[in-house]
Amino acid sequence: xxxxxxxxKLSKWYGIVLGLSDVTLQIEPxxxxxxxxxxxxxxxxxxxxxGQIKPNIGTVTxxxxxxxxxxxxxxxxxxxxxxxxxxxxxxxxxxxTNLLKLHNFSNPEIEARAGEVLKIVELxxxxxxxxxxxxxxxxxxxxxxxxxxxEPDIIILDEPLNGMDPLGRRKIIRLIKKYKAQGKTxxxxxxxxxxxEAMTNKIILIHQGMIFAQGDIQGIRDLIETHPxxxxxxxxxxxxxxxxxxxxxYVLKVxxxxxxDVLLVExxxxxxxxxxxPSFFVKYNIEVxxxxxxxxxxxxxxxxxxxx
Amino acid sequence: MPYFLTSxxxxxxxxxxxxxxxxxxxxxxLISFLPVVMAFIIKFSQIFSGSRGFTxxxxxxxxxxxxxxxxxxxILALFFGISVCSDEVEGKTLTYLTTRPVSKSAIILGxxxxxxxxxxxxxxxxVILSFFVLNVDKLLDFSLYRILLKDLAxxxxxxxxxxxxFTFIGTFLKQSxxxxxxxxxxxxxxxxxxxxxxxxxxxxxxxxSLLPSPPRGRFSFLMFRLEPSSPGMAIFMLFLITAVFLxxxxxxxxxxxxILED
Numbered sequence: 094x095x096x097x098x099x100x101x102k103l104s105k106w107y108g109i110v111l112g113l114s115d116v117t118l119q120i121e122p123x124x125x126x127x128x129x130x131x132x133x134x135x136x137x138x139x140x141x142x143x144g145q146i147k148p149n150i151g152t153v154t155x156x157x158x159x160x161x162x163x164x165x166x167x168x169x170x171x172x173x174x175x176x177x178x179x180x181x182x183x184x185x186x187x188x189x190t191n192l193l194k195l196h197n198f199s200n201p202e203i204e205a206r207a208g209e210v211l212k213i214v215e216l217x218x219x220x221x222x223x224x225x226x227x228x229x230x231x232x233x234x235x236x237x238x239x240x241x242x243x244e245p246d247i248i249i250l251d252e253p254l255n256g257m258d259p260l261g262r263r264k265i266i267r268l269i270k271k272y273k274a275q276g277k278t279x280x281x282x283x284x285x286x287x288x289x290e291a292m293t294n295k296i297i298l299i300h301q302g303m304i305f306a307q308g309d310i311q312g313i314r315d316l317i318e319t320h321p322x323x324x325x326x327x328x329x330x331x332x333x334x335x336x337x338x339x340x341x342x343y344v345l346k347v348x349x350x351x352x353x354d355v356l357l358v359e360x361x362x363x364x365x366x367x368x369x370x371p372s373f374f375v376k377y378n379i380e381v382x383x384x385x386x387x388x389x390x391x392x393x394x395x396x397x398x399x400x401x
Numbered sequence: 402m403p404y405f406l407t408s409x410x411x412x413x414x415x416x417x418x419x420x421x422x423x424x425x426x427x428x429x430x431l432i433s434f435l436p437v438v439m440a441f442i443i444k445f446s447q448i449f450s451g452s453r454g455f456t457x458x459x460x461x462x463x464x465x466x467x468x469x470x471x472x473x474x475x476i477l478a479l480f481f482g483i484s485v486c487s488d489e490v491e492g493k494t495l496t497y498l499t500t501r502p503v504s505k506s507a508i509i510l511g512x513x514x515x516x517x518x519x520x521x522x523x524x525x526x527x528v529i530l531s532f533f534v535l536n537v538d539k540l541l542d543f544s545l546y547r548i549l550l551k552d553l554a555x556x557x558x559x560x561x562x563x564x565x566x567f568t569f570i571g572t573f574l575k576q577s578x579x580x581x582x583x584x585x586x587x588x589x590x591x592x593x594x595x596x597x598x599x600x601x602x603x604x605x606x607x608x609x610s611l612l613p614s615p616p617r618g619r620f621s622f623l624m625f626r627l628e629p630s631s632p633g634m635a636i637f638m639l640f641l642i643t644a645v646f647l648x649x650x651x652x653x654x655x656x657x658x659x660i661l662e663d
Contacts, residue, residue: 143496144499145495164501164502167502171500179494182419182422182424187418192497195501195502197404239497
């Protein structure tokens with residue numbers, strides 16, 4: 094298998110702050126998800142891969158070529174940056190066409206590509222509005238549009254679904270999958286596991302600047318499933334519910350919170366826990382106001398995995 | 402056309418288009434119209450008071466050195482030159498440019514070219530209008546047009562040279578505006594009045610050496626101690642300074658790592 098992106102002992106510090114440490118990776122064509130909590134080093138990794146910043150140690154190559162200051166390589170790479178920044182005085186149309194101009198396409202080709210890509214991201218009717226007036230979701234879609242407008246072979250997306258509505262997310266995920274089917278290489282980062290899961294099952298876990306795990310998403314899913322979770326249940330009979338749960342071996346602890354109608358249950362098998370929960374409600378005629386998982390986020394999972 | 406020149410042209414057209422739309426350009430267009438307003442006021446007051454006072458070309462020459470040479474071109478070059486790099490870094494739009502198949506030199510030179518042309522146009526409009534308003538009664542005196550053309554050329558050379566210097570400063574320093582102000586209104590204002598060879602370390606020295614009609618009367622002190630360089634030397638030095646600072650700006654932009662902070 095020929096690798097498209099390769100990094101070797103890649104490390105980056107910002108002064109005394111560690112951005113990324115000793116990252117050696119080989120990325121094949123297809124979709125690879127970079128997953129990690131905020132501040133884990135995902136953006137640093139992507140900035141190093143796209144040559145935006147210089148590594149302190151190590152190397153990055155794309156298709157066997159060094160990246161930084163190798164501008165000819167960028168006719169084959171599309172980048173969607175994380176930051177919500179634009180040339181605000183431009184319209185969506187002007188933004189895409191002017192950036193396409195930098196690829197040295199002819200004017201008719203620029204117009205055709207811009208028209209097509211704005212249609213894909215559903216900004217066709219808003220293309221003549223200035224970017225300053227766009228909503229967050231529209232700005233995100235525009236950012237995505239400029240990354241794919243020149244039909245690159247490698248698409249690097251830093252938090253591409255941030256600020257998008259569910260429909261927009263679904264559409265972008267579908268597009269990303271379409272590019273994969275065309276044989277392109279897509280590298281997408283997110284701090285939201287389900288977002289990455291919806292795109293790919295090939296993931297790289299980054300935490301505190303280091304590659305924590307790499308491979309199939311199912312393994313990570315399993316880790317999350319067995320990670321002790323605290324579930325808060327607000328209902329009219331928390332005592333009955335507690336007495337039932339305490340008998341289960343996958344329930345580690347039950348607690349009553351300071352509010353009398355709220356029960357806190359700690360479980361190491363979320364799937365079992367949530368499958369039996371409705372039956373208790375029905376059996377004991379319990380009225381439920383709210384169920385929430387207190388630590389159902391990536392940071393909690395990482396903290397658990399790294400033992401902090 | 403070689404790829405570098407095509408890239409240069411594309412970056413130039415990108416920023417010439419964008420530059421016209423920015424709030425900064427609109428504000429500076431207004432500022433560059435101040436002398437036109439002043440020219441109207443002077444001309445109307447001359448007409449209505451009946452006194453002839455100073456000639457139009459006398460007022461125009463003083464306006465060129467006091468307002469344009471000592472103030473406007475410095476301010477324009479400072480804000481537009483520094484923004485060549487710092488707008489991209491502070492506005493976090495740099496990624497859109499550096500992830501295109503365009504060399505970093507083409508980005509700097511193309512944007513510098515676009516902004517220099519924009520500022521030249523701004524200055525020309527104001528200068529030409531002021532000239533016509535102040536010399537409305539002598540429009541058939543063609544010797545005056547030579548002065549106008551030379552003034553336009555000197556101001557354009559000034560913008561070209563100062564903008565290149567500030568482009569370099571913008572790629573180099575973070576808080577570049579403050580340094581630019583100190584340079585423009587400190588160093589440039591002081592060093593040009595030093596006797597002997599020292600005054601040749603100011604860009605203003607070469608610009609003043611090229612002025613077709615140095616100011617007389619009240620503002621003649623601005624030419625105090627000027628030991629002019631020959632026109633050929635002055636033009637050579639202005640082009641040399643421009644080339645050196647643009648070269649340094651390109652080199653720095655190529656080597657330096659710009660961190661787009663959150």
